[in-house]
Amino acid sequence: MRVGVFICHCGNNIAGTVEVAKVAEAARMMPGVAFATTYMYTCSEPGQEEIKEAIKREKLDRVVVAACSPRMHEVTFRRTVEKTGLNRYFFEMANIREHCSWIGEDKELNTNKAIEAIKLAVEKAKQNKPLFPAKFKINKRVLVIGGGVAGMQAALDCADGGLDVVLVEKSPSVGGMMARLDKTFPTVDCSICILGPKMVDVSQHEKINLYAYSEIEEIKGYVGNYQIKIRKKATYVDWSKCTGCGACIEKCPSRNAFDYFNFGVAPARAINIPFPQAIPKKAKIDAQFCRQFIKGKCGVCAKFCPVGAINYEMKDEIVTEDVGAIIVASGYGLIDLDKLPEYGGGRYPDVISGIQYERILNASGPTSGHIERPSDHAEPKTIVFVSCAGSRDKSIGIPYCSNFCCMYIAKQAILTKDHIPDSRSYVFYMDIRSPGKGYDEFTRRAQEEYGVQYIRGRVSRIYPKGKKMIVKGADTLLGTQVEIEADLVVLATAVTATTDARTLAEKLHISYDPHGFYVESHPKLRPVETNTSGVFLAGACQGPKDIPASVGQGSAAAAKVLSIFSKDTLESDPQIARVNTNICVGCRKCIGTCPFGAIEEQQLRDGRIIANVIETVCAGCGICNSTCPCGAIQLQHFTDNQLLAEVNALCLT
């Protein structure tokens, strides 16, 4: 066996704290190593050429590159090696950057560690067997989860690209948060005017199948072939009949239902349509507020519905859809006001959240666009905006910036001045974050053109005094205490993950960060991919982001799906479990443990029943491998022998 070892300087990233020449020298002494060299940037084109030439010149049959993390470049180097005719699984990588040069301070220890990492990789490489991927057909349909602006963009781009799209939206209408906004920064476009046409396109596109008021029940399968179970929640209204006329809503006697769409700014009826431009524009009953469900009698809506669409007996329905890829665009949530007691959140009616204010500003909102404060419906003259309400506050577990609040506060302050010319707006801020195109100009306009008073400092307390709210805080630029008598206080409440973000992630087998936002495959180079192939991310479910960024990601995710669907078949990963038919005793232990149901019984010609791995279903976890009492089932590329070779390389010295 002739192993070649290529040690990367990575500029100074590795060579700065590891003596690469010494590492190469040690590598040359390792049994089986025929060639070892160092290179400035192994991943560069000349670096890869050098590997290819050395493979031919030195007749190498195994290759080890000691460089960055295999999570970064394993795929690149496998391809390089393959181009010379070697099987790509004859390649191994030693991580001497992330796990060594970047974290250790002592050069001698780092150098030694790098040598041992290579030794481990060499021993593993010597055990490696050639593996060959199989081909399988892909189902060129895509599931989009979440019908906010990101999800709609993704759905429309996929559909325009010729794919069948299944769009699942949890709430009764598509549109997401953007449908609730009045205007959008930095242009002050009317939000629904630019979103509405997109919503209509989604509902009318022949390639898009919309499931509104529905949730993901179960996801099975793998890239190319997923089976999705969707729960269509009971609306108690037959949507095939409902025309959205609203006769039922007018007559509904239950007038104190919670209005989810308006974030509780005004009460809703138990039967409702969330907003005039809703898509689909169909009514649904909130059973928890409906008298028919609570008291067992009412039936008013059924009586007044002109088309007989009301059905109190309706049950949730489960439907299945088969798709080949999934785009997750499930958006974000907002911290509850009552989690912010220091600002009087949840305690005083005239302390409201930014999104509630957005609804009050909105011409199709509960106040028809007249700014009035909740307590007495009076027009406020002095309005205080508090930025970072919950954001960047480690004490409540939200250390991050919510990304778009600085911008929407400026927008709301501008709009306030437009609505009430004799009003005064104050903004308490920590920093003004406006790094987008035209953004800084926008926040300046708020200050210079609209006279919004920006006060740099934290609010310490908010409490009522008569009809006013007293806002006490510090002005850290002037070094003084300020006290403002406000009529209305708007808190820019922190952006959070949605309440069910984690449960959804678990169904998708994707990761989330400690705050519940989904983790992309690489923060810079793979921003819309996840570590689960075939699952992509778009919009604020990955982290707080504004509309332009969400739309961009929606299109990016769609492009990724179109690109994998540009072929008719996909290569399966050959790193899967295989059963040695001679050793397997048919105990079926592996069948019981495989989380994917990838193992079945198989009868041999001699009548023996043994285990058999279904190639396309096996995900390659190797749980069966550690379960099998006989070592009959082995995960290819991570077999017992291969892993023990690594253990021995480290320990038997």
Added chain:
Amino acid sequence: MSYLAGKELRIVGFLCNWCSYGGADTAGVGRFKQPTDLRIIRVPCSGRVNPLFVVKALLNGADGVLVSGCHPRDCHYSDGNFYARRRLEMLKRLLPFLGIDERRFHYTWVSASEGARWKNVVTDFTKAIHELGPFHQKEEKTECS
């Protein structure tokens, strides 16, 4: 090649590819300085770790073994880390019967975004192993011996 006598002890880590190996990468990218003793073996899932690998490592010369996977419920393979937890917890209780101080073995969960947490896991475990000192099986005093 033996490790530098006196300066380091032999610590072997089995890290799942999706979470903990990524977490260790994140720690590296963030330049979170760590002790150098740990050597990492990459496995697809913590559920792939056969408890016998741990025992083999310890009997063959490791002074400590660390296994780290995805947080429960966040496994790339749905349940892999639950299997790992059951097996490794069992192993922990068994080690004293083999004459091995159970503190030489630790399993934990670190996600791909938790670079700072990974640094702490490595630092704390390395410290614990240095406190126990090099492992000579015959001399180890366990509750069972």
